[in-house]
């Protein structure tokens with residue numbers, strides 16, 4: 001298979017390129033080397049330093065590829081309102097330009113990197129009233145240390161359940177809105193271009209090569225960076241937030257499996273899948289696991305601080321990716337986080 005891989009110099013893109021090449025597939029690597037992701041640095045050897053927004057000008061690069069694996073994006077939480085145009089440019093416009101260029105070049109198979117952030121809050125149930133969609137948590141409640149979502153009927157704290165792909169989509173940040181837009185452009189393109197695509201909704205990805213301590217890097221990297229500085233990891237809320245941490249090697253393998261499924265299958269397919277470990281873990285337990293594995297005697301500090309855009313729990317069902325794609329994660333959080341505690345990070 002010949003695959004054009006966007007975002008190939010990124011944390012996940014580099015892992016995908018490695019697995020494809022190890023399997024004997026040909027990889028055309030494209031990455032803008034965005035300063036927000038890489039600082040000022042030059043493209044790794046073999047990488048075409050190009051912008052997905054200019055995909056119409058790529059010419060022969062895209063000709064003859066069997067599929068595109070689209071990882072390029074501006075990632076992170078969408079920290080400032082002023083970041084809105086930049087997320088829309090790299091993520092919305094970038095995806096639209098790529099899809100149009102693929103159509104012009106006769107390339108009709110795509111795997112898209114999507115995200116759990118398209119769901120917003122996770123899935124909840126009240127012990128008495130069953131499945132519930134809670135209203136957003138208020139600043140007053142968070143200020144008073146009440147971090148749970150509550151049943152709209154009886155106000156009891158709601159318990160978490162696994163989110164599946166049919167869940168309501170409710171992006172809560174600029175970044176999340178742009179990831180959902182990528183899914184929408186892709187499903188429209190599948191219909192208009194008689195194409196096929198799979199969107200992979202990654203949960204919290206971690207592993208070697210993860211970006212270090214920036215506003216855009218994940219919580220596991222931030223905890224690790226604190227430990228390296230000899231500081232205790234600072235855990236927001238009460239640390240009870242539940243997430244699914246999935247290892248980058250599993251995420252890369254999910255992409256390889258999905259690329260084979262779209263290239264070998266017929267047209268007209270658009271499916272979205274959770275890519276997760278299936279083993280929910282609390283944020284406090286992640287901080288503890290990293291501290292323990294680094295051999296540090298620093299205990300994580302639960303600060304009670306909060307960020308208004310954060311969701312309480314979001315954990316996923318791996319069932320559909322297992323049934324349709326034959327993908328199941330192999331590295332659970334216990335093993336993966338212990339390895340990650342001392343793995344190299346991206347500067």
Ligand SMILES: NC(=O)c1ccc[n+]([C@@H]2O[C@H](COP(=O)([O-])OP(=O)(O)OC[C@H]3O[C@@H](n4cnc5c(N)ncnc54)[C@H](O)[C@@H]3O)[C@@H](O)[C@H]2O)c1
Nearest residue numbers: 007010011012032033034037051052072073113115202205
């Ligand atoms: N890391 C996670 O936990 C996570 C979770 C869910 C989804 N994702 C998605 O996975 C994908 C890869 O993320 P990552 O964690 O490897 O981030 P990353 O920042 O390491 O990689 C993204 C890459 O895209 C490149 N890029 C950005 N804009 C570009 C443009 N206009 N043209 C060409 N290249 C451009 C950057 O230079 C960077 O190398 C993204 O689409 C992201 O939204 C990541």
